Amino acid sequence: MDADQLDWNRALREQWEFHWNHQLRDRLGGLTDEEYFWSPVPDAWSVRPRGTSTAPLRLGAGDFTIDYAFPPPVPAVFTTIAWRLGHVIAGVLAARNAAHFGAPAASHDTWEYAGDAATALGQLDTQLDVWLAGVRGIGEAGLRVPVGAKEPYPEAPMADLVLHIHRELIHHLSEVCLLRDLYLHTTTTTTATKEAIR
16 A cells, blocks of 8 residues: 555544553553542642642632643643643643634633542543544545644644644653552552551
């Protein structure tokens, strides 16, 4: 098969769908609220009940806000699973779903961040469904259309945005999986050590 016969829309979707279906989704199952909010270091950014954050910016429209700063600090602040999921759901997916696929307007400022792990995973599933349906719906020709003024590089083709979003998803959700591993091994070791000392 030559490049002219390849279904590029399917190929781009499968880049993400294979990773999600065979590597990521099961790893996110059973995420607890303790893991969701767990911070292995002091002063990590997270999602917090409104009015409790000390971050320079506290973004969000609901009962919970996400910690933020602009410009971002250097070095970057460590972030919890709650923060990373909130960023992926609102900034990576929902904002793009609104900009390109007719979903309701969304941004870090206006998002209602999840106060528990189950709600966050539900939001993630919903936004992923909208994203993939949107990408599927633009077909082959839509991948060549410029993304327009709602993106930082308006002349870039939609294919570039799809690749960027999939990189962001793979990157941040792999970090979430790593944090889950760290939580499991850190808290199990700590508990076992405490029991041994008794």
